[in-house]
Amino acid sequence: MTDLIALGAAGVRAYARGLEVVGDNVANAESPGYVRRTITPASARAGPGTPLSRDLASAGGVDPGIATRAYDALKAKAARNAGGDAARLDARADWLTRLQATVGGDTARLDGALGGFYDGAQDLAANPRSTAARTIFLDRADQAAAAFRGAAESIDGLQSDLAAATEAATSEVNGLTTSLAAVNVELKRASGSRTTGGAAANALLDERDRLLAALSGFVRIGVTEGKGGVVTVTAGDGPAAPALVDGGTATRIAVRDGANGAELVLDPGHDARAIRLPASGTLSGLIEAARAGREILASLDTLAARFAEAANSIHAGGVDATGADGGTLFATRSLGVVPGAANAGDASVRVEIADGATLGDGYVLRRAGSGWMLARADGSGTVSGTATLTLDGVTVTPGAGARDGDSFALVARDGAGGIALRPLSAAQVAVSARWLGDGAASNAGTGRLTVTLDDSAAGLPAIGAYALRATAGGFDVLDTGGAVLGSYPTGAAVAGAGFSFRVDGAPAVGDTFRIVRAGASSADSGTVRDLLASRDVGIEDDLDATVAGLASRLSETLRLGEAASALASDAKRAQDAVSGVDLDAEAAELTRLQAAYKASAQVMATARALFDELLAVAR
Template sequence: MSDLLGIGYSGLKAYSRALSTVGDNIANAQTPGYARRRLDMMEAVGGGNSIFYRGNTNPGGVDIRGVNRSVDAWLIEDSRISGGDAERSATRLGWLDKVEGALSDETNGIKTGLTKLYTTADQLTSDPSNRTLRAQFLQSVDDIASGFRTAAGQLDKMGEGIEGAATSAVDQLNANLNALEQVNVGLRKARPGSTNEASLLDERDRLLDQISSQAGVKATFDDRGAATVRAAGSGDLLVGGGVVNPVSVTAAADGRLSYSVGGAPLAITTGSLAGLSEAAGHVADQRASLDTMATQFAGQLNAAHQAGTDADGNPGQPLFTGTSAATLAAAPLAPDQVAVANASGSNGNMLALGAMRGANDPEARWSGHLATQAQTVASARAQDAAASTRADASAAARDGVSQVDLDTEAAELLRFQQAYSAAARTIQVARETMQTLLSSL
């Protein structure tokens, strides 16, 4: 009879724990990083049995082996890799879109100014002495210079913004590395199979997901689930053995980013930090290209203007001053100082200026530069779409194993409620039988 009571008691204890586990699953169905849990139970060894031999008709109840998480290590690793690639492409695309906006005509008006300059030059060929057209010509020069300064200012702000974003992201990465080491400490102390251990493992995986989305890492685990994290490319230790090595970021004079750990260079090829590094490099390239085009445009247009003579017969003056896009400015000329004429006639210099339009004139080169930027953004957008699709598929496959399904939990809840009632009924039968035996004495 004591065996019957023991069987009933073991059932009550086990199924109560199972109901609690199902309740945790239902309560955390929408909690990010939560992996479905299930209680692992086995038949208890009955009296007269041993671990080597079990009788066929001598049940011993049920034992709790521990709480297991529904996870697949391969799917988790694949999800982290694809998620890091998606973060890299999304971060890069976001900044490339901003660069395209800074270079667009809607923002700086450079293309409009160049077109206006050549259009006004054409009009001056028909009316060389028209002061209004001369003033419009100078205004278009000022619009071009202003457009270059605007674009340069926008790119400078972007460089500062990327540097700030990288600094913030590195700080968050280091905070996650420190938090992961604290979880490692907890895992080494947690009782195997306990709910506390399962919660710590959930938090460990959540932190590793965030770290992987920021930078490419490789994680290995000891027999207690504590993680050792190394940089995916170089193998530099970031977390492990009670040590946390923080990552640092440095911005060069042109805004390019470099990462390091322990004073040694750290190559990051995936995650948001990689996207920020690539974006910083692209902005630096665009700033250099903008300066080159500004000086080339100024030199070409200055030379063309200086080849003519103004209304007073004086040699034409430079139209632009400055040595970079940020310092480009229109020279302070009066309408009469516009060099419309040359030795061939009163409108000869404007005819020569108009003849510059072609494959290598400032207007065509600027249009070509914008087209190249648009192609770069389109390529980045296609890469981002592919990476995002793969990341979504990997996350869905991972969730198919780990995610809580409320229908399944409802069925489990009903099953364990019935099992709990059966265990309680077993104890009741044992009690009634014992009372009957005692009352018969």
């Protein structure tokens, strides 16, 4: 009779434990990382006899067993990998969208500014002596340079935000690996205790899997599970992949874009070792987006350099309103101010660069006591003072609020970030060509004179004007006094004095031409016409192609991202089918366990009633 009571009691305990597990599942159905628990009751082994009871030959009822997690390692790995691939493309798409918005707006302004520059040149070519047209041309040139700088500054700002996001993601990775190492330590303790497989161990395993899933969202990982659920985590899943977590030890990381692509730097503060960053996870997406930003900025730098080089070369070959040779139109190098990362103060710095200053590799400004020190980046020259400092034509004025030890790097900027209009007056705009050539109105032949600026040419004496007179099969070059300086055949290229020329066609004997150096207030607009012709080099077309290329890259990323998200959802559903909590299934299990619990309780009640009847008969 006592055996019957013991059997009922064992059933009550077993099914009560089952009801607890179902309750836990229902309560944690929405808890992130929770894995469904199950128990599998089994027949309890017979117990040994005692002085008051015989040795049991039959089973000892129901053993509730321990709660186990419904976990499939292969499905968990597939979900981690698919999620990491989707996270990579999501991060890349997010930042490429921001980059496109930034570049699209800036390049629209830049495109308009370049169009305005050439429109100003067109107006100036039509009115070469107009001071107003010269002033408007300079203003349009300044707007074009400012548009290049604005685009570069916007991309630089976005790149700084990307760098901050990458650093934050790296910190999260280091936090996750540290937490995983701590969980490994706790799992080792649990595996050696009498509660192995109990609620505490299961909770640790849930936390382990949650951390692994979060980590795989940042970087592709390989996971090897050992005794008690302790895991070794590697960067990538290849056989030679380096360990990020090994037992209770976590290796810190950093990321960078190396010469051969994105790199993961292991233990950057001590024994730094770079490996290729697996192409999965948010870190990879951030690096790829940053690389795209640098490529766009490099494209803008190239376009700005081409624009400035063409404009400067053409402008320098002309003559301004005073009769002087034209100079460069745009400066192509400036200084960007980068505050030191450890600055404790909030001072700002104003920088002015003298026209024609040679900036070298940049400068360093440092606060020392109550004064400042400005030094070249290579340390070859310094100046000190308490207020405004000037070195190599660079004038630096620090603002208030600095602390001792604060520093600022004055970084040399070329390309789009360095272009600026030089401080020119309207009279210094070179509109006319330096050398002018024409033929007499009375010429009877079809000869054509072409004069080209050539600073290296030195074939004729340097005088202000030359006369050409056609002869049979050629022509003579005369000075202002009529003396013959040389005779040349028709069609031959002739070196002058700072220019070269040729006469083509069929001039009639006696036809005359002249070559004259332009003087002050010339009505010629040859230099500006050459500037307009340089528009054909395709800078605006290349700018449009750069924006179109970015849009194409973003579109491809979004397309791949949709496919990766679908795969990640499928993999997660497959994992949840095994590990997730289905409330309908739990409700059915609850009903079954309640019935079994009641049945076991009824066995105990029946045994007790029979026992009471037997006692009554004995009395």
